[in-house]
Amino acid sequence: MDERNTLLEQIMAYEFVLIDLQLYLDTHPADKNALRDYKMALDHSENLRRQYQAKYGPLSIRSLPDPNCWQWVNDPWPWNKEA
Amino acid sequence: MDNLNLVTIYTENNCKGEAIVIPVMPIRPQLARAYIPYQLYGKILSPQEALKKGTVFSELVR
Amino acid sequence: MWFYEKRTEYPVRIKRPDPRMAMNILTQYGGPNGELAASLRYLSQRFSMPTKETKAILNDIGTEELAHLEIIGTMVHQLMDGVSPEELKKLHVDTLYAVHGKAVYPSDSNGIPFTAAYIESMQDPIANLNEDLAAEEKARATYDYLIRLADDPDVIDPLKFLREREVVHYQRFGEALRLVQEEMSRKKYY
Numbered sequence: 001m002d003e004r005n006t007l008l009e010q011i012m013a014y015e016f017v018l019i020d021l022q023l024y025l026d027t028h029p030a031d032k033n034a035l036r037d038y039k040m041a042l043d044h045s046e047n048l049r050r051q052y053q054a055k056y057g058p059l060s061i062r063s064l065p066d067p068n069c070w071q072w073v074n075d076p077w078p079w080n081k082e083a
Numbered sequence: 084m085d086n087l088n089l090v091t092i093y094t095e096n097n098c099k100g101e102a103i104v105i106p107v108m109p110i111r112p113q114l115a116r117a118y119i120p121y122q123l124y125g126k127i128l129s130p131q132e133a134l135k136k137g138t139v140f141s142e143l144v145r
Numbered sequence: 146m147w148f149y150e151k152r153t154e155y156p157v158r159i160k161r162p163d164p165r166m167a168m169n170i171l172t173q174y175g176g177p178n179g180e181l182a183a184s185l186r187y188l189s190q191r192f193s194m195p196t197k198e199t200k201a202i203l204n205d206i207g208t209e210e211l212a213h214l215e216i217i218g219t220m221v222h223q224l225m226d227g228v229s230p231e232e233l234k235k236l237h238v239d240t241l242y243a244v245h246g247k248a249v250y251p252s253d254s255n256g257i258p259f260t261a262a263y264i265e266s267m268q269d270p271i272a273n274l275n276e277d278l279a280a281e282e283k284a285r286a287t288y289d290y291l292i293r294l295a296d297d298p299d300v301i302d303p304l305k306f307l308r309e310r311e312v313v314h315y316q317r318f319g320e321a322l323r324l325v326q327e328e329m330s331r332k333k334y335y
Binding site for chain 3: 103109116117118119120121122134136137138140145
């Protein structure tokens with residue numbers, strides 16, 4: 001459970017960088033520095049998501065880690081304390 | 084290209100077309116208008132610190 | 146369209162129930178300066194934005210506000226978890242329980258249901274963006290009040306995160322306003 005939470009928090013952190021840079025880039029679409037940092041965070045987050053989804057199930061419907069089971073319904077859901 | 088105190092905005096898709104430059108603050112501000120300074124790219128925090136603080140931009144932490 | 150990510154934007158793990166705090170935080174779910182108002186306001190106004198950058202920023206901030214709505218709902222849910230009706234009676238926070246049980250319902254802290262009267266969406270993008278700036282400040286101030294009322298770090302941390310997001314949104318709406326003003330003055334001469 002703790003390893004899952006640690007991995008999930010890393011994903012939250014890198015994807016938060018994407019969210020905050022997305023808003024910045026929306027008003028600064030030609031900013032090369034922001035685009036460079038966005039690409040770095042994107043590569044990191046894709047790697048982390050692959051690790052997480054393989055072990056703990058999908059984070060979105062764009063992933064089907066187990067083709068024999070619809071893990072999407074699995075507990076915990078994000079509002080549960082164990083999440 | 085982003086200049087010292089200017090931000091480039093392209094009028095067409097894909098960063099093409101005519102480029103407008105937006106200064107951090109307008110050169111000739113008009114009456115009865117609100118102006119917020121345009122942010123320039125500054126110091127970025129690490130992802131973990133950014134999440135904790137609520138932004139990647141150290142100068143936007145209030 | 147929207148896809149769902151099966152996680153919250155910021156971690157919410159509240160270990161100690163606190164129904165009074167739950168009722169206070171509810172204002173950011175269905176209240177006048179809350180996240181539901183914010184998301185509906187921006188997602189409605191985005192149709193009237195004149196340029197690609199301003200459409201994007203209204204769209205994307207509106208989307209993030211839905212994620213914030215989820216955080217607030219999660220906080221209320223966890224703060225009420227395991228609380229008995231007797232405890233609610235003792236703390237005098239049983240009036241909403243009488244109607245909804247311990248469920249999360251879109252109202253303010255006094256149980257007044259959400260209304261679209263909290264928002265405006267006009268064809269005039271300058272009016273819209275000025276409203277958005279005000280909305281972000283009001284939300285930020287509300288989080289200031291809630292943070293002062295809280296004493297649990299598991300509660301204060303997500304509230305501080307949400308508060309800082311309002312500051313960042315204010316800056317982006319400020320930039321959007323600059324872009325719209327620039328667009329208006331360009332269009333005048335053509």
